[in-house]
Amino acid sequence: MTIPEVHPRSLIKFLNKAMALAQAGGAGDDVVLRQFQSAIAVLQGDWDDLTRLLDDHSDNALLEAAELVRIHVDDMRELLDEHQTFFAAHRDRVDFLDADQEALDLVARLGTLSAEVIQAISGRADERMKAGLRVDRTDIRDFLASREVDDLATLVADLAAPSPFIVAISPMVAFDSLSEASGRVASTPPTMPPPIVLTRQPPEAILDPAEVMRDELRELDEPTTIVELTVREAWEESIARHSALLDVYSRWTELPDLSHEPGWEELEQSEVWRVSKTTIEMDI
Amino acid sequence: MRTPAQTAAMLVAGTLDRAQWPELDDEDFAGEVGDRLDMVGLELVGSSGKWLARPKHAPTDDIDGFEPAFALNTVELAVIAALYLHLRYLPRNANRNENGEEPSVAVEELLRGFPGYSSRFISQIVVGHLRNAGFVRRENDRLYAGPYLATLNEIEADERSQVALGSFQLRRYLKQRASELEDDHAAD
Numbered sequence: 001m002t003i004p005e006v007h008p009r010s011l012i013k014f015l016n017k018a019m020a021l022a023q024a025g026g027a028g029d030d031v032v033l034r035q036f037q038s039a040i041a042v043l044q045g046d047w048d049d050l051t052r053l054l055d056d057h058s059d060n061a062l063l064e065a066a067e068l069v070r071i072h073v074d075d076m077r078e079l080l081d082e083h084q085t086f087f088a089a090h091r092d093r094v095d096f097l098d099a100d101q102e103a104l105d106l107v108a109r110l111g112t113l114s115a116e117v118i119q120a121i122s123g124r125a126d127e128r129m130k131a132g133l134r135v136d137r138t139d140i141r142d143f144l145a146s147r148e149v150d151d152l153a154t155l156v157a158d159l160a161a162p163s164p165f166i167v168a169i170s171p172m173v174a175f176d177s178l179s180e181a182s183g184r185v186a187s188t189p190p191t192m193p194p195p196i197v198l199t200r201q202p203p204e205a206i207l208d209p210a211e212v213m214r215d216e217l218r219e220l221d222e223p224t225t226i227v228e229l230t231v232r233e234a235w236e237e238s239i240a241r242h243s244a245l246l247d248v249y250s251r252w253t254e255l256p257d258l259s260h261e262p263g264w265e266e267l268e269q270s271e272v273w274r275v276s277k278t279t280i281e282m283d284i
Numbered sequence: 285m286r287t288p289a290q291t292a293a294m295l296v297a298g299t300l301d302r303a304q305w306p307e308l309d310d311e312d313f314a315g316e317v318g319d320r321l322d323m324v325g326l327e328l329v330g331s332s333g334k335w336l337a338r339p340k341h342a343p344t345d346d347i348d349g350f351e352p353a354f355a356l357n358t359v360e361l362a363v364i365a366a367l368y369l370h371l372r373y374l375p376r377n378a379n380r381n382e383n384g385e386e387p388s389v390a391v392e393e394l395l396r397g398f399p400g401y402s403s404r405f406i407s408q409i410v411v412g413h414l415r416n417a418g419f420v421r422r423e424n425d426r427l428y429a430g431p432y433l434a435t436l437n438e439i440e441a442d443e444r445s446q447v448a449l450g451s452f453q454l455r456r457y458l459k460q461r462a463s464e465l466e467d468d469h470a471a472d
Contacts (some may be wrong), residue, residue, distance in 0.1 A: 054459045058452065109465040116461055120454050135377050135449055139395070143452045144336045144397025153361035155444050159436050160364050161339040162354040163418050164296045165324060 009068060012075035015039040019083060029090065036099055039079060045070055050113060056211040068118040073111045076103060086276050208238065210247035216282065217248060217255060226278040227265050235271035257281045288316035295321065295328070295337040299431055301381050302333050327444065331434040336418070354417065359401070363410050363421055366397050370435060371429040373445045388426040 005036045019035045046069045080087070080103060090096040144152065216229070230241040235258060261277040286307055294300060295317070307313045326337040334438040356443070370389040382414070391411070395403050396458070411427065414420045418432040 044436075051462050054462065063420055066459070107309070109468075113462055113465060117458055120458060135374060135453075137374065138373055139449065139453060140366075141393065141396050142456070143449055144366050144369070145399055145450065147448075149359050149362035149398070149405050151448075152365040153358045155365040155448060156361055156368060156436060156441060157343075159441055160356060160432075161341070161360060162352075162356055163432055164339065165298060165354070194304075228323070231305075 006059065009071055010075075011042050012039045012072050012079060015042070016075065016079040016082060019079070019086075023083075023086060029093075029096075033099060034087065034097060036079075036083075036103070039076060040099060040103050040106065043072060043076060043103070043110060044200075045104065047110055050110070050117070060115060063121045064122070066114040069110050069114040070118065073114065076107050080104070081108070096232055118209050208242040212249060212250055213244035214243065214255075216246045217245075220256065220280060220282065223282055224280045225265070226280070227267065227275050231267060231270050231275065233270050239269060239274050288313060291317045292320035292337075296324070296326065296334065297360040300335040302330060302335055305335055308335050308377065329435045330441060331430045336431050338432070347350060356417075359406075360410055360414060361470060363394070363398070363406065363414060364433065364436075366394060367414075367420055367427065367429070367443055368441055369432055369449075370394065371427070371433065372436070373442060377446075386428055388413070388423075388428045391422070391425050391427060396429060 015035050015038055022035060023033050046065075050062075050065050050069055053065050080100075087096060087100050090111065106225055116268065122134055124144050222231075225244070226242070231238045249258075257280075259279045261279075263277050264274040265277055266274040286305075289301070291307070291313075292304075302308070308317065308328070314328060320395050321328055322340075327340050329336055329338045337434050354366055370393070371387045375387040391407050394411075398406050411420060411422065415422055415430065418430045420430045420433060421428040427442070
C-alpha cells in the first residue's frame with residue numbers, strides 16, 4: 001500500500017482510519033491485516049531510529065525522535081482499542097495473533113524507552129538516574145575511548161594555550177658553546193693491522209679404510225676366512241674392518257670370490273659373538 | 285635586588301618557584317609584574333607551587349602573516365583534555381578521599397583512552413611535548429598535572445566536561461535500557 005503525502009507524525013493514525021474504511025467497505029481480512037502490519041512497520045522503524053540516535057551526539061535529534069515515537073505509540077494504542085473487536089474475531093488466525101503480539105510488544109518497548117529518553121534529556125531524571133551519573137575512573141576511560149580526538153580537543157580548545165617561553169639566548173654563551181663544539185675532534189676508527197702472507201698447508205691425508213682393505217685382500221696368498229681377515233680383539237675394530245670389506249665388494253670388481261657355507265663360526269677370543277662361515281678364495 | 289621588569293622578563297622565558305620568589309606574594313610587586321605582562325597579552329598566575337605567565341587568550345593562527353612559534357595540535361589538545369579529566373575533574377567530582385596525595389594517572393591508563401594511536405606516539409611524543417610545554421610532569425610511569433594544566437579555566441573546563449560526560453553516561457544508560465527491553469522481548 002502506498003501512503004501519499006502523509007506527515008510522519010500522522011502515519012499510524014492514517015493507517016488506523018484506512019483499516020476502519022477497509023472494514024466498513026467490506027474489504028477482505030487480509031487487506032486489513034496488511035494495513036495493520038504497515039503500522040507495525042512504522043513502529044519498528046521508530047525503534048531502529050531511536051536506538052540509532054542514542055549513538056548520535058545531538059540531544060535535540062534524540063528528543064524529537066522520542067516525541068514522535070510517543071505520538072506513534074499513543075496512536076497505536078488507540079488503533080488497538082478501536083479494532084479490539086476485529087482482532088478478537090480473528091483469534092483463530094496465527095498471522096493475526098502474531099501481528100497483534102508484535103504490536104503490543106513494540107508499544108510496550110517504545111513507550112518505556114521514549115518516556116525514559118524524554119525524561120532524561122529534559123533534565124527530569126529521577127534519583128536513580130542522578131545516582132548513576134556519578135563519575136569514576138571507568139567512566140572517564142570509557143568516555144575517552146568512545147570519542148574522536150577532534151571531539152576531545154574541543155573540550156579545551158580555546159582554554160589551553162601554549163606557554164610563551166621565549167628563549168633568551170646570550171651571545172657570549174652561544175659563541176662559547178660554538179667554540180667548544182668546533183674544538184671537538186671527530187672520533188675515527190683504529191687503524192687496520194698490516195697485511196700478512198698466509199702459508200698454505202696441505203690437507204692431512206686420511207686413509208680410506210676400504211682402500212686399505214682392498215690392498216689387504218689383493219695381498220692374500222691363500223684362502224682366508226672372513227673371521228681371520230676381519231675379526232680382531234675389540235668389537236669396534238672388528239666391525240670397522242667388516243664394514244670396510246663390504247664396502248670393497250660394493251665398489252670394486254676383480255676381487256677374490258667368496259664362498260659361503262651354512263652355519264656360523266662362534267668365537268671365544270674376541271668381543272664378536274659369531275660370524276657367518278665365508279671364505280675368501282684365491283681364484284679370481 | 286629583584287625588579288618587576290626582570291621578573292616579568294623571566295616569566296616569559298619560564299616559570300618561577302613560588303617558595304623562592306616571595307616578592308610575588310607582595311601585591312604591589314605582583315601588580316607591577318602583572319601590568320608588564322598584561323601589555324603583551326599575558327597574565328600572572330600562581331599554580332602548583334609555581335608562578336607563571338599565561339596567555340589571556342589562546343592565540344589564533346588565522347591572522348595574515350602570523351605564524352605561532354608553539355601551537356598545540358588536535359591530538360595534543362585531546363591529550364590535555366584527557367589529562368584534565370583524570371587529574372583535575374575526576375578528583376573534584378568523584379567524592380573520593382585521595383589521602384591528600386597529589387592526583388596522578390598511570391601512563392597505561394591514559395593510553396587506554398586513545399586506542400587508535402600507538403602507545404609510543406602518545407606516551408613519548410605527545411606527552412613529551414606537553415611535558416616540555418609545562419602541561420604535565422612525568423615521574424616513572426605516572427603523570428601529574430604540570431603548572432599550565434593547573435591554570436586552565438576550571439569553571440569553563442568543568443562545565444564542558446560535565447556536559448560531555450553527562451551526555452555520554454546518559455546515552456550509555458539509555459542504550460543499556462534499550463538492550464534490556466529487547467532482551468525482555470526476546471525472552472517472551
